[in-house]
Amino acid sequence: MSDQHQHTLHALKVSCSNCSLRELCLPIGLNRDEMTQLDAVIRQSRRLKRGEYLFRSGEAFKSLFAVRTGFFKTSVASQDGREQVTGFLMSGELMGLDGISSNVHGCDAIALEDSEVCELPFNRMESLGRDIPSLQHHFFRLMSREIVRDQNVMLLLGNMKAEERLAAFLLNLSQRLSTRGFAANDFILRMSREEIGSFLGLKLETVSRTLSKFQQQGWLSVDHKHIQLIKADALKDLISGCTHANGV
Amino acid sequence: MSDQHQHTLHALKVSCSNCSLRELCLPIGLNRDEMTQLDAVIRQSRRLKRGEYLFRSGEAFKSLFAVRTGFFKTSVASQDGREQVTGFLMSGELMGLDGISSNVHGCDAIALEDSEVCELPFNRMESLGRDIPSLQHHFFRLMSREIVRDQNVMLLLGNMKAEERLAAFLLNLSQRLSTRGFAANDFILRMSREEIGSFLGLKLETVSRTLSKFQQQGWLSVDHKHIQLIKADALKDLISGCTHANGV
DNA sequence: AAAGAAGCTTGACCCTTGTCAAAGCGGAAT
DNA sequence: ATTCCGCTTTGACAAGGGTCAAGCTTCTTT
Structure with missing residues (x-):
């Protein structure tokens, strides 16, 4: 471990x-x-x-x-x-x-x-x-991408329940890590429960409880900051529906 | 009226x-x-x-x-x-x-x-x-301003209670209207309670109730979509503390 | 190695907000 | 002018998540 x-x-x-x-x-x-x-x-x-x-x-x-x-x-x-x-x-x-x-x-x-x-x-x-010009254009795109990201966070903070937020958060992390060549289903959280909670608009206790709940359901394993996704599809099912209509 | x-x-x-x-x-x-x-x-x-x-x-x-x-x-x-x-x-x-x-x-x-x-x-x-160049720079600034705005919405959605959200919303509207030469304390809401709620991460009933509460306290008057701010300072007091540390 | 601090988990309880329902009002369309 | 529909208000109730507290683990510091 x-x-x-x-x-x-x-x-x-x-x-x-x-x-x-x-x-x-x-x-x-x-x-x-x-x-x-x-x-x-x-x-x-x-x-x-x-x-x-x-x-x-x-x-x-x-x-x-x-x-x-x-x-x-x-x-x-x-x-x-x-x-x-x-x-x-x-x-x-x-x-x-x-x-x-x-x-x-x-x-x-x-x-x-x-x-x-x-x-x-x-x-x-x-x-x-x-x-x-292509550099200029790229910069505009980078800034626009940040705006899109922020809008998705608004969607998360404004509409989603605690479980959905955490599932979306974990899947987002997983996806970005795998883009960079790391394992998608086995990673270390670099941030505290409190920081996760702050990002997701939840209290640290809720983050902790929700992680425990996911673990009890066999969807992932939590060992402090070490997360292993076991049934990523279950997490995806949880947030299918509440994510952006155009899979952005 | x-x-x-x-x-x-x-x-x-x-x-x-x-x-x-x-x-x-x-x-x-x-x-x-x-x-x-x-x-x-x-x-x-x-x-x-x-x-x-x-x-x-x-x-x-x-x-x-x-x-x-x-x-x-x-x-x-x-x-x-x-x-x-x-x-x-x-x-x-x-x-x-x-x-x-x-x-x-x-x-x-x-x-x-x-x-x-x-x-x-x-x-x-x-x-x-x-x-x-000044046009290019202005565009970058506009996009950046949008990012700042989004961050403030995140702060609102992630940290503020219903009363604080609504107070921040009304004061923001008021400020933007007055920038454009309109009355800061007497305006018409162009959106429904449901749309306000969606923006603020609240249900329309909560928006309605909170507006009623503000009215009962004599801070404003609500006549359907017509809002008159009576004690804008009271609203400001409510959100002093939970707004961005650098009065951005 | 020991002690302290920080972070995490879990339980119990409560409060804010969401949900459901009913009724009132106003505006739009006929 | 009348009717209908959508918006709003308000109440009663439920529940999700926050708060407070205790105990535990791990990491840091000395």
């Missing part, structure tokens, strides 16, 4: 160490020259330790950040300290898009494990976009 | 008839030549009657649409027919940004009253953006 845990961790590190930004985050047809220009703009990657802030809400916005390796959460805080986790990000995903509108970061970004990011200075990306 | 209703309706129509797209939706410094280019791209405005669809989820995406006059809702539907209203839009606001990522519209856009929109063919706006 603990071996399994180690194994998965290890696999993640190894596989991510050779994932390039260009492949995952900017998968667009660029010629050799354009590649060179892009490389010149993307700053050396930065490493963060678990728990470290990449940026904080209120800080000046200068750059977007792409996850190279590791795992992040983004969250917004209310004045009285309530936290809403707005996303969990893995390799190839982009953080900081909300800062463009006001030149100030609108959320916190925190590494949930030792991680590495690429910095994309926004001004320079913007002007590069004018020279490379 | 009914007079008041008519009056507000009238005011909205009149004031909107002389709001230009450039002023509200694209308030950027363009020179005369750039203005001309932009005008050439923005298609003649289109009129819609109450209840008419501007576009539907799944249709091919070609253009963004800016509200010139009137009022819209956007919503996503799940397979089993649950509806999540993702936004209510008034003059100067933009619809369709979620379609960029997949070239397919991801939500429905429906006029809640007789309305008028400008069509912005996205391809042409994109290439115009390459010629006019």
Whole structure:
């Protein structure tokens, strides 16, 4: 069990160490020259330790950040300290898009494990976009995709019951991990029950209870942060119906 | 009372008839030549009657649409027919940004009253953006603003109680109306209780009850769709604390 | 190695909100 | 003007999820 845990961790590190930004985050047809220009703009990657802030809400916005390796959460805080986790990000995903509108970061970004990011200075990306139309277009698509993702979260928070939310969450994680070459049915949660709850609009006790319920039904096994999906189809059945009408 | 209703309706129509797209939706410094280019791209405005669809989820995406006059809702539907209203839009606001990522519209856009929109063919706006950097930048900002808005909705849906949600909703409407030159404390709701509920993640009965409660407390008066804010500060007190820490 | 802190699970209870139902009202259509 | 239908309000009741509390495990720190 603990071996399994180690194994998965290890696999993640190894596989991510050779994932390039260009492949995952900017998968667009660029010629050799354009590649060179892009490389010149993307700053050396930065490493963060678990728990470290990449940026904080209120800080000046200068750059977007792409996850190279590791795992992040983004969250917004209310004045009285309530936290809403707005996303969990893995390799190839982009953080900081909300800062463009006001030149100030609108959320916190925190590494949930030792991680590495690429910095994309926004001004320079913007002007590069004018020279490379496909890059500009790709950026619009990335921002649009974030809007679509947010809409799906709204659907989840506004319409779904606790079991449905958790099922949707686990299947989403599973799908994204498998896209990156990891096992779809055997993974380690990088976040706490409380963080899952914050993301899903539930209390940590409800997350815990619902996971236990899934386990009792034989749909998955839970060993602390180690999740094994046993009957992913049962989870899919649970949320068929309450997901977006156009399988987006 | 009914007079008041008519009056507000009238005011909205009149004031909107002389709001230009450039002023509200694209308030950027363009020179005369750039203005001309932009005008050439923005298609003649289109009129819609109450209840008419501007576009539907799944249709091919070609253009963004800016509200010139009137009022819209956007919503996503799940397979089993649950509806999540993702936004209510008034003059100067933009619809369709979620379609960029997949070239397919991801939500429905429906006029809640007789309305008028400008069509912005996205391809042409994109290439115009390459010629006019400030236009390109403005577009990035618009998309980012939408992401920020969505994050605030997540905060609302994930953390706030029914009373807080409704207070936040009313104050947001009030603020946006007053930005457009309308009375901040006396307005007509263009949407049904059910649509408000869908947006706020509540059932229509809860919306109705909560409005009644606010009225009993003397914070506002409700006459069907006619709302008068009497103690807006009381509503603000209710949500102080649960709004974004950086008054975004 | 020990101790403390943090995170997780589980139970009991309660509150907010959803569900179901009935009745009132207003607007649209004839 | 009348009728009908949709929207809204309100009540009674149910239930899902929140709250509080206790105990346990694991990880961190010294």
